Amino acid sequence: MTVYVANAPGEDYNSEHPSGYDSWIDYWNKKRYPGTNKKASRCRNCGTEAKDLDDGEIEGGHVEYCEKISNGKWYYNKAKGIYITPLCSECNNPNNTAVFTVDDSDLIKIP
């Protein structure tokens, strides 16, 4: 199912990734594709393919569910928690507040 998300604002969500993982994107790769060596292939915001980027430029971005409210503004639904999704380093920027769509199967909740 397609859902709306945006970079999680405010708090320091770039905190330490869980032990046993090399990074947040390693956490996403292993949770999304368990038992395989499959890795995120593209930025879920702008669609840039990993093969067109340098190593490490697909990052585990922290996002929140967004919902449109009656005045046309976006509401960040913090109650649903924080999720990791693959973003290029350009899109994985806290100053980038654009709402974008992802398939909810590409959202991995942080512990």
Ligand SMILES: [Zn+2]
């Ligand atoms: Zn991107």
